[in-house]
Amino acid sequence: MKQESLKVVIIGLSITSSWGNGHATTFRGLVRELAARGHEVLFLERDVPWYASNRDLPNPKYCKTELYISLDDLKVRFTEQVREADLVIVGSYVPEGVLVGQWVINTAQGIKAFYDIDTPVTLAKLEREDFEYLHPNLIPQYDLYLSFTGGPTLEVLEQKYGSPKAKPLYCSFDPELYFPEQQEMQWGLGYLGTYSDDRQPPLEKLMLDAARQWPEGKFVVAGPQYPASVQWPANTQYISHLPPAEHRKFYNSQRFTQNITRADMIKAGYSPSVRLFEAAACGIPIISDYWDGLDSVFDFDSEILVAYSAKDTLSFLKDIPEADRKAIGERARQKVLNGHTAAHRAREVEQYVRELSGALKTV
8 A cells, every 4th residue: 555755854964974883774774765755855964074074975876865964954844844844853863953843843834753763871861961962852842753763762751751652663684685695704703883981891802812822814894083092913804994885795704793892881781783684684693792682682592692792792703613603693683684774663663653643644
C-alpha cells in the first residue's frame, strides 16, 4: 500500500560532513529512505567551519539541504517551511539546540520530534544540569522523542522527564554501501572510531594489550582526534581519518572487527552503534565489549563474540576455525539485514507518525 507523502523538516547536526561525527551517516540513510518512500525532506544544517572544510556530501540528491549561519537566519528564512511541515525533527547536538527547539515547538503546526542520536550522553548531561542542546522543560513539549537507546531508558524519558511518547529509533546501515567483498586480508583485528577518553581504556584493555601480547598479529585503529600521547604497539597501524567511502573496504580487509562502547551507553544499555551494524553487514565477525541489551540485537557466540579481557580477544583471534569465523559473520549479517537497515528506520518513523496523528493514510 502506498503511503501519503509527508513534508518533513529536519534540523540536524550535519548531513553534509561525516568528519568526527556519526550523525551524518545516520541522517543520510534515514533521509534517503524517507525520500524513496515518497516523502519530501528539507534538511537544515548550521554552517560551521569544521564541517565546511570537511564536506564529503555537500549536496545530497535525496533531499533539499540548506545551511544557515545563525538562529536569526534560521528563523528569517525557514519559518514558513517549519510551520507548514507535517513533521519537524530537531536532532541532538544542534548548536543552540534549546533555542532552536523552543522556536520549533512554538512555530510548527505538525508533529514536533526530538531525535536523540546521543541519548545516554544527553541524559548524563541533563543530570549535570548541562543543557547544551536540550532542556528538561522542552521534553514534554516535543510530541515524540526518538531515541538511539531503547530498553529502560524509554521509561525514564516518559516517567521522569515527561515525554508523551518516547520510541526507539536505532541507528542503521545502508545495504548498498556495506556488504561482503573480496579484499586483501591486511589485519587480524581492526577498530573504527573517533577517540574519546572513556573509550580509550577498554580499547587498551581488549585490543591494544592483545596486540602487545601477540607480536605476530596485525592490528589497526582508524579514527580522528587520537592524542600524540597514545602509545601504539609496534604491530598496530593507526589511520587518522577514514571517510565513509572507505569503510566497507576497511572492514572487509580484517578477519575480526572490534567494537568499543561509550561509557554512558554502557550504563544505559540497549544502545547499538552504527559501526556495529556496518561491520555486521560486511559479514565480519565482531568482538565486542559487554553491555545490557547487546543480546537483544545479536545472539552471543553465534552472531557476536563478547570479550572481557585481552586473553578473550586473543582466544577468538587464534582459536576460532576459519569456517566458524565466517559463519558467525554471516549470521550477524542476516540479522542486520532483517531488521536494521535505513529502510526499516524510515518505516518506523512513518508508524510513529501514524500512531500520533493519523497523518499517514493508506491510499
